[in-house]
Amino acid sequence: MNNIIFEKYHGNGNDFIIIDSRNSNIYKKFLSDKKIDIKNLCDRQFGIGGDGVIFILEPDRNNYAKMIIYNSDGSEAQMCGNGIRCLVQYLHNFNKGSYSVSEYRIETKAGIKIAQYNNGEITVKMGKPILETKSIPTKIDTKINSIPSCLFKEKNFEQQGYAVGMGNPHLIFFLQDITKISLSLLGPVFEKHELFPEKTNVHFSQIINRDNINVRVWERGAGATLACGTGACAVHVAAYKLGLCNSKTVINLPGGNLIINWSRSEDEILMTGNAKKVFSGTYILK
Numbered sequence: 001m002n003n004i005i006f007e008k009y010h011g012n013g014n015d016f017i018i019i020d021s022r023n024s025n026i027y028k029k030f031l032s033d034k035k036i037d038i039k040n041l042c043d044r045q046f047g048i049g050g051d052g053v054i055f056i057l058e059p060d061r062n063n064y065a066k067m068i069i070y071n072s073d074g075s076e077a078q079m080c081g082n083g084i085r086c087l088v089q090y091l092h093n094f095n096k097g098s099y100s101v102s103e104y105r106i107e108t109k110a111g112i113k114i115a116q117y118n119n120g121e122i123t124v125k126m127g128k129p130i131l132e133t134k135s136i137p138t139k140i141d142t143k144i145n146s147i148p149s150c151l152f153k154e155k156n157f158e159q160q161g162y163a164v165g166m167g168n169p170h171l172i173f174f175l176q177d178i179t180k181i182s183l184s185l186l187g188p189v190f191e192k193h194e195l196f197p198e199k200t201n202v203h204f205s206q207i208i209n210r211d212n213i214n215v216r217v218w219e220r221g222a223g224a225t226l227a228c229g230t231g232a233c234a235v236h237v238a239a240y241k242l243g244l245c246n247s248k249t250v251i252n253l254p255g256g257n258l259i260i261n262w263s264r265s266e267d268e269i270l271m272t273g274n275a276k277k278v279f280s281g282t283y284i285l286k
């Protein structure tokens with residue numbers, strides 16, 4: 001096989017190359033053959049370009065499909081909030097004309113996520129937030145309002161940081177003005193911080209009012225991105241637990257808004273947003 005058939009989707013500007021591997025051996029080939037290189041596929045000059053690659057597989061159990069997600073640096077992630085909306089929009093487009101599905105049960109490395117599709121609006125049950133340090137994972141050993149938290153001092157930046165797990169790790173800061181920081185300077189430092197043994201996604205957040213939070217994102221394995229769905233959930237959880245916001249917030253990201261709904265520790269977080277197909281194509285393997 002010399003070519004890869006793909007489609008390109010984005011959720012709030014967080015963009016993914018989708019490879020439907022349900023009826024082909026492309027994923028097996030990717031695992032066994034070094035020819036298919038995620039970094040090359042995601043390269044914005046020499047490849048297709050993307051923040052990551054999503055493989056759609058047949059589910060292991062009685063669910064709709066399985067999602068495997070890789071960051072643009074080639075590392076595998078457990079879960080992706082914008083990516084799962086892209087995958088659901090892809091499945092909806094794929095089914096169009098034959099039958100319609102309103103609920104998709106998707107297997108991910110962070111468990112089964114259930115997505116409701118309603119006229120282009122997708123609501124995903126993102127699971128319960130993880131606040132137990134070993135499971136995030138983080139080496140932070142102090143907590144504020146049940147969130148692992150400590151003071152971070154790096155490069156003239158001194159702020160209390162909060163760790164929340166969404167299947168993948170997140171470090172959240174609340175600042176007076178997020179436009180003032182250098183994302184490219186601080187992002188990589190915190191992504192690889194020693195308190196996060198598997199690295200972390202980093203979010204610089206600003207509470208606008210109890211219903212609106214602005215966020216700038218530095219993603220583990222992808223760098224500065226226009227949005228992060230799991231991150232939006234993590235920011236909401238930290239803000240809510242600190243008493244800074246209501247149970248439903250609009251998270252304003254550089255690439256657009258997500259609505260996050262959560263208040264009770266026993267409940268799953270609901271993330272609502274959309275996803276768009278940008279193009280489809282064939283990647284030539286050399």
Ligand SMILES: N[C@@H](CCC[C@H](N)C(=O)O)C(=O)O
Pocket residue numbers: 014071076077078079080081082083168169201219220221222227228229230231
């Ligand atoms: N963009 C994603 C998260 C993708 C994975 C992340 N970079 C990680 O390594 O954990 C989202 O929308 O959640």
